[in-house]
Amino acid sequence: xKYYLDEDISPKIAEILRKYQVDVVSTHEMDMTQALxxxxxxxxxxxxxxxxxxxxxxxxxxxxxxxxxLRPHCGVLIVPRTILGDKFSLIAEALKKYASKxxxxxxxxxxxxx
Numbered sequence: 823x824k825y826y827l828d829e830d831i832s833p834k835i836a837e838i839l840r841k842y843q844v845d846v847v848s849t850h851e852m853d854m855t856q857a858l859x860x861x862x863x864x865x866x867x868x869x870x871x872x873x874x875x876x877x878x879x880x881x882x883x884x885x886x887x888x889x890x891x892l893r894p895h896c897g898v899l900i901v902p903r904t905i906l907g908d909k910f911s912l913i914a915e916a917l918k919k920y921a922s923k924x925x926x927x928x929x930x931x932x933x934x935x936x
Contacts, residue, residue, distance in 0.1 A: 825873075825917065827846065832847040844917065847871070849862065859884055865894070874936075878902075899928070
């Protein structure tokens with residue numbers, strides 16, 4: 823499982839995940855914080871990474887669009903708003919657990935919730 827954290831997910835979570843040997847990069851680290859959601863999804867797919875975001879509605883819409891256009895897509899994992907954004911360890915643990923259950927990554931065009 824390879825993650826790409828959207829800009830609404832703290833890069834501190836990436837730091838925690840790397841301590842567990844989870845393959846993760848952050849939008850912040852890749853200097854893509856001003857990129858459009860479409861560009862974020864394109865980048866994630868080009869790197870074979872599932873995007874992790876809190877931006878549910880836009881990424882669901884984009885996933886349908888990518889599917890209809892047969893564009894590359896490596897899955898979207900949505901962190902629900904019920905998990906507060908400053909709960910870095912909690913989010914990291916949940917992502918670590920998800921990665922261990924999906925070592926090969928997500929199926930293309932999959933949308934799942936953490």
